[in-house]
Amino acid sequence: MPHEVRAVVAVKRGAPVEIQTITVPDPGPGEVLVGVQACGVCHTDLHYREGAINDDFPFLLGHEAAGIVEAVGEGVTDLTSGDYVVIAWRAPCGDCRSCRRGRPWYCFDSRNATRPMTLLDGTPLTPALGIGAFAEKTLVAAGQAVKVSPAARPEAAALIGCGVMAGYGAAVNTGGVGRGDTVAVIGCGGVGNAAIAGAALAGARRVIAVDIDDAKLDGAARFGATHTVNSRGTEAIEAVRELTGGFGVDVAIDAVGRPETYRQAFYMRDHAGVLVQVGVPEPDMRLDIPLIDLFSRGGALKSSWYGDCLPSRDFPILVDQYLSRKLDLGAFVSETIGLDDVEEAFARMRRGEVLRSVVVL
Structure with a gap:
């Protein structure tokens, strides 16, 4: 009926x-x-x-x-x-x-x-x-x-x-963040903060939150960010490099999905680092990066679809982490x-x- x-x-x-x-x-x-x-x-x-x-x-x-x-x-x-x-x-x-x-x-x-x-x-x-x-x-x-x-x-x-799984999975599943890694997350909305939480739970030793809003950056610390960068008044790529001994991060996550944030994530990686795009771009957006930079910097450029999750496996895990006060x-x-x-x-x-x-x- x-x-x-x-x-x-x-x-x-x-x-x-x-x-x-x-x-x-x-x-x-x-x-x-x-x-x-x-x-x-x-x-x-x-x-x-x-x-x-x-x-x-x-x-x-x-x-x-x-x-x-x-x-x-x-x-x-x-x-x-x-x-x-x-x-x-x-x-x-x-x-x-x-x-x-x-x-x-x-x-x-x-x-x-x-x-x-x-x-x-x-x-x-x-x-x-x-x-x-x-x-x-x-x-x-x-x-x-x-x-x-x-x-x-x-x-x-x-x-x-949706949002928590997308961000958490971008760090853990797509980015493969592990113990001792350094991570930068651009965009501290719901998805970005979930990526920060995922990186922290995976054991990253340094998790750098990047945003243009001080209030959002303050909130990112609650999810596990160890450092913050306000990219409105600071050159974000250089700031991230300074926080990582001049090298850049092992994993950079773009949780915004704009050409400028993608470029930031691309260049704030260490050599052979991983870039994960989880922010959804508008259909008409275009990206221009020199091909020699794609070749010479190495590493991996990945798009994260739904945090590359398997819901039947990952949803109960996240609920358990919530109930145990880890997430x-x-x-x-x-x-x-x-x-x-x-x-x-x-x-x-x-x-x-x-x-x-x-x-x-």
Whole structure:
């Protein structure tokens, strides 16, 4: 029997979001119905609202969520009603060329629910990142619902579903930060601070936070930054080199995604160092670096997709680190809000006033 629930919908490009009643069907084969308890307001949702992802309006926004499984479809054997889950936007298929080669974190055919959620008039909704969790209930593929300890507060656990996992994984999975490494992270928003936390937990001996906002730099220390650089008034590359004996860092992480921050990360590496880009650029951005520099500096230039994570493996690990007080997920939560407050939360995000606003249902 279909469920009618309140949800946040982006009806057309650039228009304020609307609260509408939508229809969520019961789960079909391989699907689960999740009662959403909390969902973070991520910059990707704003990209959807502004039509920067694609034009498949109307969008059902929200994708960084935790909740309770309410029903499971045919063939679902590893989840049951009442399970506490964090929802992932990658659910490895197990059959594509990447999964078959033992690299499910690069799955090229990630699973989503196939039964559509709709407006009351039957118009199909496009769920953000295949989730659509700014809603009282959402329908996802069973592989997207990752069971975690119910001891984790929903507003904290939800953030693992996207931003925290992306940043943490950029450092630990993509960058391969290890004990004794030096690390620089450019951009101290939610993703950047998660990268800082990941680097610190991995045992980096020096973690340098780079930003143009002193307040954000002060906050970065809470996540494990050992040094800070304000690049508005300081030449960031030289400052990072001075903090590393003149050599540069082993791993430089660009959590902003602009040509100028990418160049900074490129040149603040030590020789043979690793650059990880996890900040998402605008489609029209271009980069110009001399080819001889690419050759002569060596190392690796990597893009981090969702922190190159395997949700079924990594989500429970992050929840366990949170519960053991090693990872302060609560520090990422700037405020808790209701569904009606999402549009204003987007405005606060634009102004740089929050790490994460979290919708609590």
